[in-house]
Amino acid sequence: MNAGLTNGGYVVSGEETQAGAATRPAAAAAPIGFVNVFKRYPGRTQAAVEDLSFEVPSGEICVLIGPSGCGKTTALKMVNRLVPMTDGDITIDGKSVSGIETAQLRRGIGYVFQQIGLFPHLTVEDNIGTVPRLLGWSKGRIRERARELLELVGLGAEDNLRRYPGEFSGGQQQRVGVARAMAVDPPIMLMDEPFGAIDPITRDRLQDDFLRLHREVRKTIIFVTHDIDEAIKMGDRIAIMRDGRLVQLDTPDNLLAAPADEFVADFVGADRGLKRLRVWTLNDLELDPWSGTKEPAAPAGTTLRDALSLMLTEGATRVTVTGQDGAVMGCVSLERIAAMLGPQPRTPEQQAPAP
Amino acid sequence: MSVLAPFGSTPSPSPGPVIPTFGGGGSQSCVAKNGQFCGAWFVDNFGSRFAPRLVEHIELTAIAIGVGVVIALAAALFAHRHGWLETPFSLFAAFLYTIPALAFFELMVQVTGINRFTAEIALVSYTLLILFVNTLAGLRAVPPDALEAAQAMGLSQRQTLLRVELPLALPPIMAGLRIATVTTISLTTVAAYIGVGGLGQPIFDGIQTGFKTEFIAAGGLAIVLALAADGLLVVAQRLLTPWARRRRA
Numbered sequence: 001m002n003a004g005l006t007n008g009g010y011v012v013s014g015e016e017t018q019a020g021a022a023t024r025p026a027a028a029a030a031p032i033g034f035v036n037v038f039k040r041y042p043g044r045t046q047a048a049v050e051d052l053s054f055e056v057p058s059g060e061i062c063v064l065i066g067p068s069g070c071g072k073t074t075a076l077k078m079v080n081r082l083v084p085m086t087d088g089d090i091t092i093d094g095k096s097v098s099g100i101e102t103a104q105l106r107r108g109i110g111y112v113f114q115q116i117g118l119f120p121h122l123t124v125e126d127n128i129g130t131v132p133r134l135l136g137w138s139k140g141r142i143r144e145r146a147r148e149l150l151e152l153v154g155l156g157a158e159d160n161l162r163r164y165p166g167e168f169s170g171g172q173q174q175r176v177g178v179a180r181a182m183a184v185d186p187p188i189m190l191m192d193e194p195f196g197a198i199d200p201i202t203r204d205r206l207q208d209d210f211l212r213l214h215r216e217v218r219k220t221i222i223f224v225t226h227d228i229d230e231a232i233k234m235g236d237r238i239a240i241m242r243d244g245r246l247v248q249l250d251t252p253d254n255l256l257a258a259p260a261d262e263f264v265a266d267f268v269g270a271d272r273g274l275k276r277l278r279v280w281t282l283n284d285l286e287l288d289p290w291s292g293t294k295e296p297a298a299p300a301g302t303t304l305r306d307a308l309s310l311m312l313t314e315g316a317t318r319v320t321v322t323g324q325d326g327a328v329m330g331c332v333s334l335e336r337i338a339a340m341l342g343p344q345p346r347t348p349e350q351q352a353p354a355p
Numbered sequence: 356m357s358v359l360a361p362f363g364s365t366p367s368p369s370p371g372p373v374i375p376t377f378g379g380g381g382s383q384s385c386v387a388k389n390g391q392f393c394g395a396w397f398v399d400n401f402g403s404r405f406a407p408r409l410v411e412h413i414e415l416t417a418i419a420i421g422v423g424v425v426i427a428l429a430a431a432l433f434a435h436r437h438g439w440l441e442t443p444f445s446l447f448a449a450f451l452y453t454i455p456a457l458a459f460f461e462l463m464v465q466v467t468g469i470n471r472f473t474a475e476i477a478l479v480s481y482t483l484l485i486l487f488v489n490t491l492a493g494l495r496a497v498p499p500d501a502l503e504a505a506q507a508m509g510l511s512q513r514q515t516l517l518r519v520e521l522p523l524a525l526p527p528i529m530a531g532l533r534i535a536t537v538t539t540i541s542l543t544t545v546a547a548y549i550g551v552g553g554l555g556q557p558i559f560d561g562i563q564t565g566f567k568t569e570f571i572a573a574g575g576l577a578i579v580l581a582l583a584a585d586g587l588l589v590v591a592q593r594l595l596t597p598w599a600r601r602r603r604a
Contacts, residue, residue, distance in 0.1 A: 080507060082503075082506065082507060102509065103509035103510075103511060104509065105509070106506075106507055106508060106509030107508065107509040109507075111504070111507035111508065113500070113503065113504075113507075115499075115500035115503070116500065116504075117498075117500035117501055117503055117504030117507075118501070118504070119501050119504070119505075119518075119519060119523075120498070120501070120523065120598055121519075121522045121523055121525075121596065121598045122598075130508055130510075130518075131508050131509070134508075134509070134510070134514070163601070164597075164598040164601045165598075166598060166601060167601055
């Protein structure tokens with residue numbers, strides 16, 4: 001499904017994206033590969049990034065995380081060459097980024113960062129239209145695309161197009177930032193602590209909305225954060241880095257269940273058992289038949305964490321699981337959850353929940 | 356009173372504190388008494404005596420500001436990219452700024468003669484400091500996150516300058532432009548000293564002949580011109596920077 005990637009280059013041309021991502025899910029995505037990538041700064045003995053190799057499959061969110069100075073942002077910025085790499089190669093859809101002209105490379109990569117970086121002197125429409133304009137889109141097409149994207153990021157009101165960034169809150173501005181990054185429907189996106197400067201409640205909503213959006217458009221995303229909870233929530237896979245090296249690359253659940261070493265265990269936190277509760281929903285468990293007794297009820301999509309919390313507040317040891325229509329599907333007990341998270345084999349598939 | 360005999364002006368036909376018999380009609384008595392301000396005489400003589408000087412004044416100012424903006428902008432852009440120019444150019448512009456205006460005009464006449472070019476050299480010199488300093492400050496105040504975004508979106512240096520940096524530097528540039536314009540309108544009156552016309556001419560004439568209405572009217576016109584130009588620039592700035600006034604309620 002790499003519609004934008006054929007014809008001799010992954011770079012999104014104006015024409016190929018005309019149909020628009022929102023109306024054509026999974027229009028374009030491309031795998032990203034790091035191959036023995038090094039970044040050394042002159043005058044420093046320790047490499048900022050050392051022998052980094054990993055692959056982000058098409059359409060996945062890969063979170064880079066680690067303590068400050070671990071090289072995660074440097075690694076991210078080498079993809080669109082904001083930071084030139086010293087050695088190794090980074091590929092997008094199998095093509096080396098070094099072989100693509102800088103401006104062309106960057107126009108094909110959505111970039112969202114903590115400081116947002118909207119142009120304060122341009123309206124929301126013109127902000128979103130920046131790269132389309134460089135590609136020679138018509139005014140009408142830019143407006144259409146801007147309208148569509150604002151809808152997609154939850155800022156659908158018609159008059160938002162003509163407003164200036166200063167008229168929006170930080171959270172709304174970052175929604176515009178995401179819309180702008182997706183303007184020409186790039187196959188990949190780089191997100192550098194995109195929600196880091198936003199208050200916790202708004203951040204939570206932005207994360208939820210972004211995950212929903214991602215399910216629709218399926219970009220390949222490298223997402224840098226220093227917040228392990230955000231990593232667990234956003235990542236299909238999480239790459240933990242330390243001193244420029246990759247320490248562990250795994251699904252959130254495996255990372256929490258089986259940290260590769262003490263550093264990772266320490267980094268994910270002593271409460272990693274509790275954190276795993278958020279990775280799974282009641283849906284992922286084998287349900288016991290409903291006993292017919294009166295128990296607190298929770299929809300199947302509830303995380304184990306919320307289900308457990310419900311048991312604790314209601315003084316119950318079981319919850320009734322309900323389907324979308326409210327019909328009872330079965331029930332889950334405390335023991336079932338404990339068994340699930342324990343060291344023994346868990347579900348038959350041994351798989352992280354589908355994102 | 357008549358110490359300041361301008362180079363280019365023709366000396367008054369009759370020496371001494373003579374009240375000229377300008378104009379005619381009902382204003383004669385006010386002129387004869389050399390009243391503080393003879394409105395009727397001013398109205399009668401506006402078209403012939405003041406309007407051409409006003410046009411000259413606007414031309415002299417506009418050329419000075421135009422050339423000053425080009426030089427200051429070029430210097431500021433260069434200094435912004437290559438840091439070393441800032442100090443030498445600031446010192447140079449500040450030095451020019453400190454030269455007393457009359458001395459500057461007199462001095463330049465020795466070099467380039469009595470003409471508009473001479474006047475403009477001095478007038479341009481006085482605009483450089485404020486325009487350079489403000490333009491550079493404006494360019495430096497562009498938010499770094501906007502620049503990073505521009506870079507990450509693949510804008511070239513030139514595109515970044517034209518679409519991001521200059522528009523965002525506009526408010527301080529316009530502030531500098533307002534000061535430079537008002538200052539230049541005022542200084543241009545002094546340029547009449549070397550006979551290039553402008554509203555300074557009737558001021559000098561009026562001082563020389565002692566006819567109050569003439570220099571009060573010319574001085575008043577210079578003030579009105581300065582206020583009008585400033586007002587126009589404020590309007591222009593508002594139109595050019597609509598984002599600056601729009602903030603989240």
